[in-house]
Amino acid sequence: MLRTIKPKNARSKRALQAREPKEVEDPRTAIFVKGTHTGEKVNAVIKEMMALKRPNAISFSKKNTVRPFEDASSLEFWAQKNDASLFVIGQSTKKRPDGLVFVRMYDNRVLDMCEVGVEKWVSMIEYKTQKSTPGHKPLMHFASELFDTHPRFIQLKSLLMDFFNGEVIDSICLAGLEHVISVSLGPTPASLSAASASTPAAEPSSTADLPPVHVRVYGVKLLASGTRVPRVELTEMGPSMDLVLRRHADPDPELLKQALRRPKLKKQDVEKGLGRKRKNMEVDEMGDLRGRIHVARQDLSRLQTRKMKGLKAGREMFDDDGDGVSGSGSGSEGEEEDAQLRKRRKTS
């Protein structure tokens, strides 16, 4: 645990303020860590993933003895020190060759982890095409039904989306759409498609029958089509890699619940119709809030008109009448009159 720092001047105060939690978060910063041994392939993968993630990427160029699935304390330390919430740890061992571990943090604690192995790797340099500008937001494409059903792939999708595209923005320049990161799976094995139908919780231990993951990065070309929507053409830009899923760590449910908490919607957003719908209210094109009011039927019996002496209800007269009627009344008529009288008394 780092000691809490008290700012001594305005600059360090601003720097600390920038790290404080915000309602709309900054893009996540990723730290790329090399484990005790990384082969040539893993080094290249880390380098090019950094190129895609730049400028929100920090490289740890030295080797580190880090085993995220056994002890996450150093990750927590680095996360706090660098104000980063994503890690990519490259590690190549005999048992698990060419491994990459994606770690996602929440509040400087490990939320979830997913280990993948790199099977096939083609570098960006092999493709002689124009590369995307650093800092441009990529499009994301996921293709397989397992991204909706299988817990491992749901996690992978969420992790990759958070990694490349997690920042929430309110507008984007349409001319700046340059590249797409496409994540596709191999054909779904029969065991998984059958298992997902019968038992929704698939066996977590068996990773051998999970389909391979193909990650491709394409450059996007928008061609005029004669309509408002352009025609899209893709050219492979690289890097491209085939991954297999290995170990993983699911998020702690309590921590995940905290992490998924949303801020309360602002008044302006609620009026715009986001979130809870407000009835009978709308914002017109001038930006004015317009409401429709439904008035209930007016109760005229309680209307107070001008008070005059002559219109005053004679108390004695009513009393006399009421006594007479209630004494003799036995049929339905008498009861009706009784009710009317009671009403009048109430009003007077």
Place this chain on the structure above:
Amino acid sequence: MDVSGILAEHAAKQKAVTVEKDIPLEVDTGLLTVTDLNPVDTESYNEDLEGYLKATARDGVQALVSALFSLPTTSSADGPLAQLPPPSTQLPRAKPLPKPKPPTKWEQFAKAKGIQNKRKEKKVWDEEKQEWVDRWGWKGANKNEEKQWLTEVPANADADFDPSKAARDARKTKIAKNEKQHQQNLARTQGPSAAAAPPANNADRKKQIDRTLATTRTSTASMGKFDKTLEGEKKPRGVKRKFDPAEVSASAEKSHNLAILQKLDREPASKKAGGDNVLNVRKAIRSISKGKGSAALAREGGGGKAKKGRR
């Protein structure tokens, strides 16, 4: 007029930019993501992997781009900006939600009283300079009175009255008062227990209790000499009564006695608070009416009765 040719041409154009799939693609424009939930076509996958991946990616991206281009746009220097809706996929946050700032004492009071906050402009118009100047800070307007070359001096002022120093002192007192209130607000938000919190571990707590007990035992005039002792209680060590010296100078004795007389002459503090009883009436009214005052309390209590009477 035959429009079938134009229609066919338009349909052909539309066909190039629309994507037909068995299961419609899930597009999340807020995060620029498209998910294709159609099962993988094993035949073409095995035949030409790269071609198949590229074809599915193209279809997906086409659907995403169509969705993006149909969003409302605003123009900018670099081209049209599409206004993105909030994302439909929930991603976990990196840090917890920011905690709301606790209200200051003034804010609490203003809320109870229904006082609307009037925001002061940071700049004020300077008639002499004919420009906007800061209200405070470097070359701020609040220092004008200290810097002016001619100042009106009140008629009853002392000979050594320095008007610029008086103005500066007034300003500095205001700053000090504000800082003090700020510190009090901070202390209040950290809770009353922050200063007098019980120590965390048992040993510390025991030490603190012992110290408190020792203080109470020596707090009588006889330093606890005649107090009842419990079984096993140790005698406090190093406790000695202190006496004033028997011989003092005449002036010291005089001032000492005068101080006692002055104390006797003064009105007791409890009477000043309002009556001989222990209840502080002003404070009680303030707490019950939530800072609104006695008039509001009377109105509230009396108003209800008056209504009942009328009915």
